[in-house]
Amino acid sequence: MKLFIPNMLANADAGFWFPPQGSTVAEHSDSVYFFILYVCTFFFVLIVSLMVLFMVKYRHRPGVEAEKTSTHNLTLELSWSVIPTLLTIVMFWVGFTGYIDMRTPPSDSYDINVIAKKWSWAFQYPNGWIESELHIPKGENVTLTMASDDVIHSLWVPAFRTKMDVVPGRYTQEWFKATRAGEYPLMCAEYCGQKHSNMISKVIVHETRGDFDKWLQQASDIHKNKTPVEAGEYFYKSRGCIQCHSLDGTPKNGPTFKGLFGSERKFADGSTGVADKNYIRQSILEPQSQVVAGFRPIMPTFKGQLTDQDITAIIAFIEAQK
């Protein structure tokens, strides 16, 4: 719905209030915002000017009495009940129509699966390829089908003015149509623990569908275009390992990868083992089966999100961290 209200400030570039509008939804959402803002500003100015006027005019002065005025006035009181009511009905209506659009994914859309976990995003494209950044083509409807591995997260792209919780145990959906190519922040908006504020990624909007397809083609051929160590490093950075495992020897939420390969491991249950290829593979697929002593069992599983070839590359990368 195109609004009859002028879009002051809500131009395509960042205004005083908002980041640049990047989606079709943003245009509507901002015009609703400015409509409410004008109404509210009017009432706020009215209230405060009356207040200040009365404060000055009726301040206590020697010899001047408070004047007895009538203590109620039905017309007055009804009018300041009814006029705001009518205005809120309009607000409700414009908000409602916009919301229904936002929450009804169009049937002809490009589908991407999203898996949120503490504290990273995984975007899975129709060909199975997974990335930690969201790439989409401009001018095309994109629908995200989202699931969470652990607690509630919420996917928010401020430039698109749209947000949806990602709830464990069910799927939620969010859709948009990007209107400008570029990079925009994408973040988690529902508090999810220690690194909630690091759960920031990017949306990259490609100018054309052709550009996007080319990118996807190249990205998913990673094993052809890169050595296993390079590919492993890519997964390390893009799938969230980096959040908890350092390369410089400092323990974070998980043990460091430096000097890990081939070392002796002590587990929480008292047993020991050697960090060989099978150990690393199992740690990625069933992280809770062997928890290293001194760490909490918080690592999520990557089963189904990394192929055998990907895991082999990661092992090569860890092996290279002497």
Added chain:
Amino acid sequence: MATVVDSSDPKSNFPIQYRELNYLNCSSGWKSWFFTLDHKRIGIMYLIGVTCSFFLGGLFAVLLRTELLSPDRVLMGPDSYNQMFTLHGAIMTFLVIIPGVPAAIGNIILPVMLGAKDVAFPRMNLGSFYLWMFGAAFFLAAIVLGGLDTGWTFYTPYSVTTSTAVITALLGVFILGFSSIFTGLNFIVTIHTMRPPGMTWFKMPLFLWALYATALIQILATPVLGITGLLLIVERAFHIGIFDPALGGDPVLFQHFFWFYSHPAVYVMILPAMGVVSEVIAVHSRKHIFGYRFIAYSSIAIAMFGFLVWGHHMFVSGQSRVVAVIFSAITFSVSIPSAIKVFNWLTTMYKGSIRFTTAMCYGLAFIFIFSIGGLTGLFLATLATDVHLHDTYFVVAHFHYVMMGSSLVGLFAAVHHWWPKISGKMFSETWGRIACLGVFLGFNLTFFPQFLLGTRGMPRRYYTYLEEFQGLHIMSTCGAYLLGLSSALMAGVLIYSVYRGKKAPANPWGGASLEWQCSSPPPHNNFDHPPLAGDPYIMESVVYNEEIGGYVPVECQGDNKQSVTASGDKEA
């Protein structure tokens, strides 16, 4: 110089201004306080408890804001930050704002306003204070036993899986809930059964209407919070699946339960403050309140509609679209009664004789801040905009405008308005007003930038943030320092007055409700005979008396030689 008339002066025909023996000194020793059944002493103990909690919560706030000066580490790591914002929120909500006006000020003033000797159930009243202490102790225990990092909202499944002291904190919430229910029950029964001759429902001061509406919410909504807390405890302790999907539960169900209490609870926080402002504006403008019935009904309307809007906290939670639409529609209906009140207060000031006492300054600050708080609620009630704004600093700013800027400023107004009655002393108006100005400026500087942070893309509960937000965060932090210093100054001014203040007359501001008729501070049993109640807003019924430095009923003044006008000036 005003002299204060003591009961020992038999020649005076004025009401007794001050008694040697009052509720503060009629007995002494710690037992006389800890086992007291006197509503005023219980109220004072609440006030002290609330003040301590406020400064603890405030200390956390200042540390949080300091951390946010930079996106990098300033004072603490993310774990401490998360625990600190959780405790800040939980302490401010459950230990400060919910008991602030009703339990502390309400306890002291409600029976006196009714011309009664005490509340209906004095023992239960003391019990509710001990429950409050007990609940607060559990909160402190939670800090020691590993902290709490769930946010004050305890959202599942995070709260089921975190390793912090969730059970201890929930037990605290459970116990505090009972404290709140007891106070509510007591107030309802007291208002129903103990009104003095002449005080019909529509002759009650509006503060009592507000407390009545609040009490209704307290007893109807709080049990749901208690049960929700218990369910969560059961789930954590025995791994029975209720809210955690890993155990077969439903995490969104928790949000429904939680907000079914917590939304009405925001009205527990604001309604009493609105009641305070109705009194303060009328008394310090020396005007009859405008639209008494509309204000009274709007309190009840807010209390009732407040139960029907909880789903507006869940527009992006995955609840069905139809449900979201219904909740949005009903949410707008709560904003109307709030608007009505604001216009009624303004009209009350019309043609008044406004004194800028400290209490009035807080009252005016309330109108300014509450207007912003209430109006920004409209952006959140509107579905299309809430999707962007939910869980951002915009929401943080909105609820601080209503909770801190309105509820707490309402409490400040109440404390200053009734301080002469409570303590028997006058505080320095000059310093009081300076503190008020500091609170007002500091508050707006802290929270206005947060609206912008929210619309521009800053989520709440973030330890670190994108570079571009640093400027606004620094502004906000500076405001927080000013706010902190000013509230400390306010407390200092009041505490100083206890030791060095002038003796207060019975009626320093010219109020016409019953609490101004007994001496300051009131004697142990408030009134020797139940007073006769009339319209509590006929300000002309009292006139200023130079000799006393306060207001006295017109009929007494007639005998006095000095002739004074109703607004306190000597007639030329």
